[in-house]
Amino acid sequence: MKHAPLAPLAPLAALALMAGLATAATAQPVDPAPMPPRSITVTGEGHVRAAPELAQVRLGVSETADTARAALDAMNAAMNRVLARIEEAGIAPENVQTGQLSLGRDYARPHDGEREPEGFVASTMVEMRVTDLDSLGAVLDAAVGEGANRLEGIEFALADRASAHDEARRAAVADAQARAALYAEAAGVELGPLLSLSESGGGGPRPMMEMRMAADGGVPIAQGEVEISAGVSLVYAIE
Secondary structure (H helix, E strand, O other), X not given: OOOOOOOOOOHHHHHHHHHHHHHHHHOOOOOOOOOOOOEEEEEEEEXXXXXOOEEEEEEEEEXXXXXXXXXXXXXXXXXXXXXXXXXXXXXXXXHEEEEEEEEEEOOOOOEOOEOOOXXXXXXXXXXXXXXXXXXXXXXXXXXXXXXXXXXXXXXXXXXXXXXXXXXXXXXXHHHHHHHHHHHHHHHOOOEEEEEEEEEOOOEEEEEEEEEEOOOOOXXXXXXXXXXXXXXXXXXXXXX
16 A cells, blocks of 8 residues: 655745754853942042132122213213222223123102102123232222222132142042042952042132221221132942
8 A cells, every 4th residue: 555745844834943943053041241340439529728819899880860861971970980090099901891781760769659760870880800909908999989889799719720720629539539448448348440530519719708907998808718629529449
């Protein structure tokens, strides 16, 4: 009795068998993900204190009158006197710059108990750079004497702030390095290489002032120090 020949495998079944054999032949064990290196993160701060070397002053004139023209003329006359006087006091013209100029209705004076506009007010401000701090009190006194009736602040600064900031950065890195060594010793580990360094925080200048009367009897001025600060964050590997 003759047997019928075997039928060929279906194409899809053959492909599935071949794919299974190939997968079994190439499969490899998967290595576990590497553990991140152990590390320690520390921060450091650096501060530099120095006597201020210059001051930025904002002062000005505000005048009121019944008409806009009269208010503006009065303001211009007073500010011209102020500018001439501070130049006589030693402030070079290139160290004085107009920072604000305004003209509007005057709401400051009440009219029949109500805050209604009555007249006009003209105001101007100048920003003045004073490099001789010993003369600052006399300069302010002279400006007020010629009609300056607005003072919006004095900011003390260093002539070379960049160098002071770099010194504060070095101090911040040294502070962070010392902290890292201390923490590693306390934890019983060894510091490895530095993995990262970033700057954070810091700023300045911040004045630390003591008030005293100017030697020339002018406006009281502040004598003290300006502080420049910096902050860093270090990440070390530990072993």
